[in-house]
Amino acid sequence: MAYWTEHAIFWHVYPLGFVGAPASANGAEPIPRLKALEPWLDHLLELGANGLLLGPVLASETHGYDTVDHYRIDPRLGTSDDLTALVAQAHQRGIRVVLDGVFNHVGRGFAKLTDVEQRGDASPWHGWFARGEDGTLATFEGHHRLVELNHDEPAVADYVADVLNHWLDQGVDGWRLDAAYAVPADFWRQVSDRVHQSHPEAWLLGETIHGDYPAMITAGGLDAVTQYELWKAIWSSLNDRNFHELAHALARHQELLDTFVPQTFLGNHDVTRIASRLTDSRHLAHAVVVLCTVAGVPSIYAGDEHGFTGVKEDREGGDDEIRPKFPATPADLSPLGIGVYRLHQELISLRRRHPWLVRAHTTVLELDNERLLYRSTKDGHVLFVALNLAERDAWFTVPAGTSTVEAGHAELQGDRAPVAEHGWVVLSGPEDSR
Numbered sequence: 323m324a325y326w327t328e329h330a331i332f333w334h335v336y337p338l339g340f341v342g343a344p345a346s347a348n349g350a351e352p353i354p355r356l357k358a359l360e361p362w363l364d365h366l367l368e369l370g371a372n373g374l375l376l377g378p379v380l381a382s383e384t385h386g387y388d389t390v391d392h393y394r395i396d397p398r399l400g401t402s403d404d405l406t407a408l409v410a411q412a413h414q415r416g417i418r419v420v421l422d423g424v425f426n427h428v429g430r431g432f433a434k435l436t437d438v439e440q441r442g443d444a445s446p447w448h449g450w451f452a453r454g455e456d457g458t459l460a461t462f463e464g465h466h467r468l469v470e471l472n473h474d475e476p477a478v479a480d481y482v483a484d485v486l487n488h489w490l491d492q493g494v495d496g497w498r499l500d501a502a503y504a505v506p507a508d509f510w511r512q513v514s515d516r517v518h519q520s521h522p523e524a525w526l527l528g529e530t531i532h533g534d535y536p537a538m539i540t541a542g543g544l545d546a547v548t549q550y551e552l553w554k555a556i557w558s559s560l561n562d563r564n565f566h567e568l569a570h571a572l573a574r575h576q577e578l579l580d581t582f583v584p585q586t587f588l589g590n591h592d593v594t595r596i597a598s599r600l601t602d603s604r605h606l607a608h609a610v611v612v613l614c615t616v617a618g619v620p621s622i623y624a625g626d627e628h629g630f631t632g633v634k635e636d637r638e639g640g641d642d643e644i645r646p647k648f649p650a651t652p653a654d655l656s657p658l659g660i661g662v663y664r665l666h667q668e669l670i671s672l673r674r675r676h677p678w679l680v681r682a683h684t685t686v687l688e689l690d691n692e693r694l695l696y697r698s699t700k701d702g703h704v705l706f707v708a709l710n711l712a713e714r715d716a717w718f719t720v721p722a723g724t725s726t727v728e729a730g731h732a733e734l735q736g737d738r739a740p741v742a743e744h745g746w747v748v749l750s751g752p753e754d755s756r
Contacts, residue, residue, distance in 0.1 A: 323545050323583055324496070324525045326418055328680050331670060332373035332621035333366040335359065336591040338386050339645030340624065343398035346384055354400035356408050358650070362624075363415055365652040369663070370670030373418045375498060375621055377591050379405060380423070385641070387500060388429030388467055392485040402492070409493045418495040420525065425482045425513075426501040427462040427470045435459075435469055449475045462501065473509040483516040490521045499544070502528030507541035514543030527585050536581040546619060549575065549584035556588065556612050557596060560605040563711045565694040569686045572616065572696065576684055579617055583680060586618030588626060595625070595632040595644055597662075604744040607665055608709050611729075611746050614669040615698055615707050617682045624648070627666040628659030672729050672748060678703050688718055695720075697751070704751035708732070710741040717741075723752035 337343075341355035356379070366374060378386030381394040395402050409419050428435060434447040442448065452460035452470040462468040471478050486497055502510065514526055528538050530547035538547050555571030558564075578584055588596040588609050600606055606629070613620050625632075625646070632643035649655060673679055678700040688695035692711040695718045697704060705728065710716040718739045730747035732739045741747055 324523045327525050327619050330373045330619050331371045332375040333371040334375040334621045335624045336377035336645045340648050342647035350397050352397040352401045354404045356400045356404040360411050361651045375420045378422045383429045383431050387424050389424050390429045390431040420496040421494050422498045424500040426504045427468040430467050473506050479512040483513045486517045487520050490524050496525030498527045500529050503530040503533045510542035539582040546585045549586045556609050557599045561601045563692050569689050572684050584618050587621045588613055589623035594634045597629050598631045598633050610669050614673045616684050627663050629662035706749040706751050708741050709746050714743050715740055726750040
């Protein structure tokens with residue numbers, strides 16, 4: 323894993339929605355909408371983050387994941403100069419920038435695909451695209467306008483490696499690889515080896531919703547994958563008031579650390595926002611506490627830090643609520659979200675004080691449906707996290723010498739810590755309590 327990701331906390335933005343770009347490119351002349359992100363870079367820092375995880379910015383037809391030109395910025399966002407300027411502004415502030423690339427499939431307007439559709443086997447690129455059993459072009463999860471690449475074609479691996487290196491040469495720091503789970507691991511190995519040879523500190527993050535997470539690292543050569551198992555367990559256990567589910571997921575999460583450090587999150591551009599997903603708003607704090615006190619490279623989806631709501635729906639335009647346009651500056655945000663913002667600041671600050679949490683080992687100490695106490699520890703450093711979902715105060719037992727309340731509220735009484743109803747607390751423990 324790239325050295326800088328040991329201290330990375332990302333702010334995740336879906337650019338096309340953020341800047342209010344039109345739904346379709348339609349051959350428009352470039353408009354430098356990426357500049358609209360520059361006033362938000364200081365907001366990112368004030369939140370406590372130091373990484374900008376950008377959604378798709380490469381030329382596409384509609385939502386960004388139907389790429390038509392991997393070497394050109396989407397004209398709805400501007401030009402390559404606009405991206406270079408944004409990256410420069412970020413780097414001046416010590417912010418790392420990661421791009422989002424789609425290499426499982428392409429949009430129908432991809433020039434090589436157009437040539438194949440016009441010329442058939444006479445096209446020099448006829449082997450670039452996957453075919454179904456009937457010989458027709460294969461599509462991604464039934465989406466007609468997303469045509470799958472043929473990952474058995476060596477030229478495709480050459481192309482993808484060249485695209486990644488091209489933008490890394492321009493100054494970006496890494497890539498999120500969309501739908502990585504749908505691409506064979508040996509293909510990623512061909513690509514990742516070439517990328518890491520040219521850019522050893524580039525971070526390659528694979529979107530992996532299901533499947534063998536460690537294999538994407540050991541066989542595919544990627545640096546990390548998205549931790550959807552933990553994401554689901556966090557909100558589901560809070561909604562069901564069933565901490566046994568979260569405890570199971572934390573044990574699974576712990577096993578992954580033997581191979582790699584996952585990318586952790588509560589929200590992204592593909593899922594219902596956490597504030598809408600939770601059935602009890604009092605438990606939003608518990609979710610953020612878990613994100614900030616267990617191992618991983620965490621990200622905050624833009625707007626979640628202000629309590630934005632939004633439900634993803636399975637229909638045309640069903641992502642619109644979770645990908646809204648943002649105001650011109652952070653000062654234009656509604657003051658109603660300031661409490662959630664301060665919560666994020668407090669807990670991200672806690673994580674900044676304890677950078678070892680990126681690889682922390684987490685052990686569940688006390689558990690029932692509505693009470694959870696776990697310990698995160700690494701190299702002698704210890705934090706205890708107590709979560710209470712009950713309608714009454716709960717008591718937790720912590721080792722003697724645990725005296726500092728790092729976040730939340732509790733007044734220790736000997737080795738007993740009372741946590742208010744629907745409350746939480748993070749305590750620092752003595753080094754010998756590993």
